[in-house]
Amino acid sequence: MGHQPAAIVTDSTAPTASVVITVSDLTRRFGATTALASVSLSLPRGAVYGLVGANGAGKTTLIKHILGLLRAESGSVRVFGLDPVADPVGVLSRIGYLSEENDLPGWMRVDELIRYSRAFYPAWDDGYAEELRQRFALDSTARIKNLSKGQKARAGLLIALAYRPELLVLDEPSSGLDPIVRRDILGAVLRTIADEGRTVLFSSHLLDEVERVADHVTMISQGRVVLSAPLDAIRESHRVGERTPSLEEIFVAHVGMPATPPDP
């Protein structure tokens, strides 16, 4: 994959300057449910991190803590060395985020969304935004609510990418995208960003997708990090003779069930 030297991410000894996200002993409960239990992570700059787990494993909860949408009940979260709750402007202005909820304002037109979003980011690149709009085949006069699910995801991706954020956080980005678009667009975008020394954190329960683009994989199950290491190291450590198992098989071995529930 050719990026940052791989390190086990639960080892938080990476130099502070090169660390983008530091999560220390983070625990979060919703009523009687423990969504995150003593999670610790340290994500160095310049790689693509895949956060994998079954539905309800705690991926989105972890991402929401990183964005400051959830306050750490115990433990701490630092992004670029800042507390995302105490300094939302300092953190969020450097993050591009695509939500799994597809919650872009439906009443806006695509051009209005671009115009509105660019006001928040001094580094917004108009040329790049237009290039992305054309590549994603988005009609600038179309209302967001009239777009298909895949087009909405593309619009969200556009405004998350157009200012070339230092950290791109994608929560289930494949949601709503057909396989061809997923392979061509998502893969290219993720590689481009990581090649430029930027960092990508994306969550997914589609492990083949993670296998294709991630340098580093963190598996999460029932709120606990069960495995976190460079993908190559994970594959190597699970090799059986000449055969390298798939990420899906490794996931099942660690969690005891597949990340994607079987079709009924």
Added chain:
Amino acid sequence: MRSPQSPAQAIAWEFRRRHLRVLIALAGYLLVLAAIKLLMRGLGQPITLEPPDGRVGVALGPLSVTFFYFLAVFSFGLAGDLAARQSIYPARMFTLPVTTRALAGWPMLYGSAVMASLWLGMALLARWWDLALPVIWPALLAAVFLAWTQALTWMPYGWRGVRVVVTVLWLAALDVIVLLAIHFKVSEPLMIGFLAPQLPLAYLTARFAVARARRGDIPDWRGMRARPAAIAQVSQPGHFPSPARAQLWFEWRRHGRTLPALVALLLPFELAFLFLVRHDPPVLIFETLLVVLLTPPFMATFAATMVSRANPHARDSYGVTPFDATRPMTSAGLIGAKLGMAIWSTLGAWLLVLVAIPLGLKLSGTWPTVIGWVDWLARVFGTPRAIVILLLVFSSLIVSTWKQLVHSMYIGLTGRVWVIRTSWLFALAFIIMIGPVAQWIIDDRAVAAGVWTALPWILAALVGVKMIAAAWVAQRLYSSRLLSDRMLVTGAAGWMVAVLLLYGLLAWAFFAPLIPRYLLGLVAILAMPLARLSAAPLALAWNRHR
């Protein structure tokens, strides 16, 4: 619990299951009314509609709220987007294996029965109070109102917003006909004869609407607006100079036009009364103008419920959506945009009022009467004072409109349903209690005198509560760093200057030896928003960073 055995039972079960608490609250409210009757008048003592009783007014507020609540429940308006082109009938029900007749018929039948029962319950209670209210035609009117609301809101339309206009106009027309019938003392059989046939008509319309919505037949008239839209596209302004301006635009587009639109809808009907009363005693002209002037602050209370919502269309409409929450702005900045939007919204609504009033006065020929009042004011108070009093009245109405829009924002922005519902409960309790208490004070001279004597202390206590709340909020804002020290100091200083200014104006304009100056000072402190407004960033931060 027994499972529903038929589609009719299932639909009934859903209504009952979702709104059981409200039904219980309504029953509790009727019990409270009965208790008030027993405690304040005793058994066998009649209550009249005329002063000094008039306690029937106590029923009107919550009864109206319940009436509109049931309208929303049975037309599925609580869950749907009223402005959308699509029918607000829940799409999930279209796939049920039941006939369109059943889909349209059962909610209408249940709704009509509930609306009619609501009136019958009130009428029976009123009889117990020895008030003879008509029973049949108002119950029928309530059912007809609901049936037409259902039919017209379930219909798909070609443009956004047409549903609201069509429904409001149709119901208003129905209202006018009934008011005229009352005015001309039309007999009850004639009234029933007018209302009863409307139920089947509304049902047929509703059935047509649901059938159309069910097969996805949504007319599209947007092509007719394509050319203006293209022109608007070309003339679109450039980039926003700052995130704050972008957010202000966002808030304006999302909520800002609601209040001017509501006011614009009502103004023509209200001003039409000037034409009806122009030959009547001038007091009716005064009352009409008063209603017009009170429309923006009154409607602002409804618009405010939208402003405090993070996203009216979101699944959890009070929670902050990730899109909103990840704007790289401070919570104070986001609140600033809401406050700015409220200012523009208020100015928009008042611009409409201030243009419409002279127009209405001129066209109706009532202009000289109003000029006569202004002359009288100038003679009594002197021209400068009269001008200041008029300006004070207008500016206090404008500020009050803005206050109505923003002062309860801190409750909705918490995003906690329990906070919001508790506040509703308190508000409802206040509405229920304020009428009887006010009447009690007015009726009993000793009590009225006592309240008048204690007024400075009551106001002082309120000021004390306000200042303690403001100090707590300021301390929380300081410790959470939601506002910078400079902003906190500037805000406090600005508030004090505004209070002093208001005090000075009040002291000068209302020069009366009998009104102590300190009383005006207390009024000025209470009138100037502080604690609740300052709590808004705290509430949003609590919601945004859960």
